[in-house]
Amino acid sequence: MSRRDVVVARSDRSTPVPRPRRTGxxxxxLLLPATxxxxxxxxxxxxxxxxxxxxxxxxxxTEPGVLIALRLSVQAATLATLLCLVLGVPLAWLLARVxxxxxxxxxxxxxxxxxxxxxxxxxxxLLVFGRRGILGGWLDSTFGVTLPFTTAGVVLAEAFVAMxxxxxxxxxxxxxxxxxxxxxxxxxxxxxxxxxxxxTLPLVAPGVAAGAVLCWARALGEFGATITFxxxxxxxxxxxxxxxxxxxxxxxxxxxVLSLVLLTVxxxxxxxxxxxxxxxx
Amino acid sequence: xxxxxxxxxTAMTIVALVxxxxxxxxxxxxxxxxxxxxxxxxxxxxxxxxxxxxxxGEAFEAANPGVRVAFSFAGSSALATQINQGAPADVFASASxxxxxxxxxxxxxxxxxxxxxxxxxxxxxxxxxxxGVTGLADLNRPDVKVALCAEQVPCGAAxxxxxxxxxxxxxxxxxxxxxxxxxxxxxxxEVDAALVYRTDARAADDDVDGIxxxxxxxxxxxxxxxxxxxxxxxxxxxxFVDHVLSGPGxxxxxxxxxxAP
Numbered sequence: 001m002s003r004r005d006v007v008v009a010r011s012d013r014s015t016p017v018p019r020p021r022r023t024g025x026x027x028x029x030l031l032l033p034a035t036x037x038x039x040x041x042x043x044x045x046x047x048x049x050x051x052x053x054x055x056x057x058x059x060x061x062t063e064p065g066v067l068i069a070l071r072l073s074v075q076a077a078t079l080a081t082l083l084c085l086v087l088g089v090p091l092a093w094l095l096a097r098v099x100x101x102x103x104x105x106x107x108x109x110x111x112x113x114x115x116x117x118x119x120x121x122x123x124x125x126l127l128v129f130g131r132r133g134i135l136g137g138w139l140d141s142t143f144g145v146t147l148p149f150t151t152a153g154v155v156l157a158e159a160f161v162a163m164x165x166x167x168x169x170x171x172x173x174x175x176x177x178x179x180x181x182x183x184x185x186x187x188x189x190x191x192x193x194x195x196x197x198x199x200t201l202p203l204v205a206p207g208v209a210a211g212a213v214l215c216w217a218r219a220l221g222e223f224g225a226t227i228t229f230x231x232x233x234x235x236x237x238x239x240x241x242x243x244x245x246x247x248x249x250x251x252x253x254x255x256x257v258l259s260l261v262l263l264t265v266x267x268x269x270x271x272x273x274x275x276x277x278x279x280x281x
Numbered sequence: 282x283x284x285x286x287x288x289x290x291t292a293m294t295i296v297a298l299v300x301x302x303x304x305x306x307x308x309x310x311x312x313x314x315x316x317x318x319x320x321x322x323x324x325x326x327x328x329x330x331x332x333x334x335x336x337x338g339e340a341f342e343a344a345n346p347g348v349r350v351a352f353s354f355a356g357s358s359a360l361a362t363q364i365n366q367g368a369p370a371d372v373f374a375s376a377s378x379x380x381x382x383x384x385x386x387x388x389x390x391x392x393x394x395x396x397x398x399x400x401x402x403x404x405x406x407x408x409x410x411x412x413g414v415t416g417l418a419d420l421n422r423p424d425v426k427v428a429l430c431a432e433q434v435p436c437g438a439a440x441x442x443x444x445x446x447x448x449x450x451x452x453x454x455x456x457x458x459x460x461x462x463x464x465x466x467x468x469x470x471e472v473d474a475a476l477v478y479r480t481d482a483r484a485a486d487d488d489v490d491g492i493x494x495x496x497x498x499x500x501x502x503x504x505x506x507x508x509x510x511x512x513x514x515x516x517x518x519x520x521f522v523d524h525v526l527s528g529p530g531x532x533x534x535x536x537x538x539x540x541a542p
Contacts, residue, residue: 123469132470148471149426149454231455231466232431238456245458249358249433 045263052260053253060257065234065243070261073239076151077219080158081166084215087159088166089208093196095167096174107171114164121160122228129156129229153230154237158219165218166211173207174200213273220266318517319347323369325360326352327376327435327504328459329400332484333537334374334525340533341524348517356434356459364389364509371518374506374525376400377435381505391512394505397525398539401501402439403491405467405475405482412473416494417447420474428466428475431456435502436463440476442500464489478502480538503542 053060060066094100095107113121129136129147139145147153181203185195201208223241230237232246240262247255326334331354338350353360353370357380364370365387373390374397375381381394406414412425420427429451430437437456444451457463460477467475468488482491506525508518524530531541 126469126471130469130471227458227462231428231471232457233453233455246431246433246456248362249356249431249458252362 048256048259048263051253051256053257056253057257060254061261066258066261068235069238069240069243069258070265072151072154072235072237073220073241073262074265076154076158076239077216077222079155080162080219081212081216083155083159084163084166084219085208085212088163088211088215089170089201092167092170092174092211093200096171097200110167111164113161118161118222118224118226119228122157122225125157125160125225125229129153148229149231149233149237151230151236154226154239157225157229158222161222161225162215162218166215169211169214170204170208173204173211176207177203209273213270217266217270220262318345318514318520320514320517321349321351322371322514322517322521323351323353324372324374324521325364325368325370326354326372326374327357327360328354328461329376329436329478329480330354330374330504331461333480333534333539336533337525337530340529341521344524345517345520348520350521358383358434367511369511369513370509371512371514372506372521373509374504375435376504377438377502378505379438380435381507384509385507389510390507391510391515392508394507395522395526396503396542397506398504398531398534399501399542400478400480400504400539401497402436402443402476403479403482403493403497405464405477405485405489405491406473407467407470408488408490410490410492414474414492416492417444417449417451417496420451421449425474426472427451427453428455428457428463428472429453430460430463430476431458434459436460436476436478439497439500439502443476443494443496446499447494447496478538483538501540504539 091110095103095110116124126133126136126148128134129139131137131140131146131148136147139147147156177200181199182195185199186192190198221241222239223245226237226239227242227245232238232242234243238246240258244255244258244262247258324334324338331352334352334354338352342348342350353363357375357377360370360373361375361380361383364373364384373381373384375384375394378394378396381390384390385394404414404417404420406412412419412422414420414425419425429440432438432441436459454472455463455466457466460481463475464477464481464485466472467477468485477491479491479493482489506522508515508522512518525534535541
C-alpha cells in the first residue's frame with residue numbers, strides 16, 4: 001500500500017474527529033448573557049408555577065373539559081406531524097438533492113408559514129379550503145366534505161404552521177449527510193428510490209426524528225391558524241391553547257392550570273423522545 | 282443648529298403652543314370639555330365599540346387640540362385582565378357590567394362606572410338573506426351553520442340568554458373568541474348565520490343583513506365606562522368620559538345602532 005492510499009483511506013473514514021478537552025475559565029462575557037437568557041426563558045414558567053392554585057388543582061384537573069381538550073390536542077398534533085412527515089420529508093429531499101431551477105425560491109416559500117402571522121395563515125387556509133375556497137368549494141360540491149370547523153381542519157391548520165420546522169430540520173440533516181454512501185449505492189445499481197429508502201433515510205433518521213419532535217411541539221401549541229380556520233368547539237376543534245385563551249377571558253387560575261397541563265405533557269413527551277432517539281453528544 | 286438658535290426655536294414653539302391653548306381655554310368646571318385638557322389619553326374599549334369610539338375620538342381630539350387619544354380595542358374580559366395587571370390605561374369602556382365589576386372590585390376603577398349605551402343582538406346573515414332566516418328557530422335547521430360567541434365573552438353570554446328565552450337548543454359549529462371573529466366567519470362565507478350585536482351587523486352593512494328577533498330584548502347588554510384609578514392623565518380621561526356621555530358623543534353611538542341607556 002502506497003503512502004497516498006493510506007492518506008485517502010484515513011480521510012474516508014467517517015469516525016468523528018476527537019474533541020479537544022475544553023479547559024480554562026468560562027469567559028464572563030459569555031456566561032453572563034447566557035445566564036440572563038436562561039432566566040428570561042425560565043422566569044415566566046416560574047411565574048406560572050407560583051400563581052398555580054395548588055390546593056384546588058385536583059378538582060380543576062378532573063373537570064371534564066380539560067381531558068377532552070388535552071386528548072384532542074395530542075391527537076391533532078400527532079396526526080399533523082404524520083402528515084408533515086409524509087409530505088415534508090420528500091420535500092426536504094427534493095430541496096437537498098435535486099438541482100432544479102428556482103430551488104432557492106421554493107426554499108424561501110417553504111419557510112413562509114414561519115413568518116406569516118398564524119391568524120393570517122388561518123384566513124389564507126379558509127380562502128383555499130373554506131366552503132367558498134378554491135379547493136374547498138370543489139370538495140364541498142363533489143364530495144360533500146367541508147374542512148373548517150372539523151378536527152381534520154385542526155390537523156390541516158397545525159400541519160400548515162408546523163411543516164416548515166420539519167422540512168428545515170430534515171433538509172439540514174440531508175445536507176450534512178455524506179453523499180458518498182448514496183453514490184456508492186448508485187454504483188452498485190440501486191435506483192434513486194431504493195437509495196432513498198435503504199441508504200438516505202436510515203442515514204438521516206435522527207434528523208427526521210428531531211424535525212418531527214419540533215414539528216409536533218409547534219403543532220401542539222398552535223393557536224392562531226387553528227381558531228381562525230377550524231373555529232372553536234369543545235371536543236371537536238377546541239385544542240388546549242384555545243381552551244387556555246377562552247379560560248383567560250373569565251378565570252385566570254383555570255387558564256394557568258390548563259397551561260400547566262399542556263406544559264407538563266409536552267415536556268414529558270419531548271424529554272422521553274429525546275432520550276430515546278435524539279442522543280445528543 | 283446652534284444652542285442659541287435651538288433655545289430661540291424652543292421658546293417660539295412654547296409661545297405658539299401656549300397661544301393656541303389660551304385661545305380656546307374655558308373654565309373646566311363649566312361642563313364643556315373643550316380646550317381644558319392636554320396630553321395623551323389611553324382608552325381600553327370593547328371590540329364592539331371600534332367604529333363608534335374611533336369617530337368619537339376624532340371629534341374629541343378636534344375639540345381639544347392638545348389631546349391625543351389612543352385606543353386599545355379587544356374583548357372586554359381580556360381588557361379587564363390587562364387593566365388589573367397594571368396596564369397604563371386612562372379609561373375603560375366595557376361591553377358588559379360583569380367585566381366592569383372585575384375591574385372595580387379589584388380597586389382599579391375610580392368612582393362609579395356610568396352606563397353610556399346599551400346593545401342588543403341580531404341574527405347576522407349574508408346580504409340578501411339567502412337561507413330565508415326570520416327568527417332564532419330557523420337557526421336550528423340542519424342546513425344552517427351558525428357561529429356564536431363563546432359564553433365567556435359578553436356577546437356569547439347574551440346569546441345563551443336569548444336562546445334560553447326562545448327555548449331553542451342550538452348547536453353552533455363554532456364558539457368564537459369575540460364578536461368580530463364571529464362576524465368574520467360569516468363574511469368569509471363559512472357559516473350561514475351568526476348572533477352578533479346590532480352595531481356590528483350595521484358596521485358590516487355591505488356584506489351582512491341584521492335580522493331583529495324579539496328574544497333579544499331579554500338579553501340586552503349595558504355598556505359601562507369608568508375613569509381608572511391609576512390613570513396617567515386623569516383630567517383628559519374625565520373629559521373623554523364626559524364627551525362620550527354628552528349629546529354629540531351619544532349621537533355617534535346611536536347612529537352606529539346603540540341604544541341610549
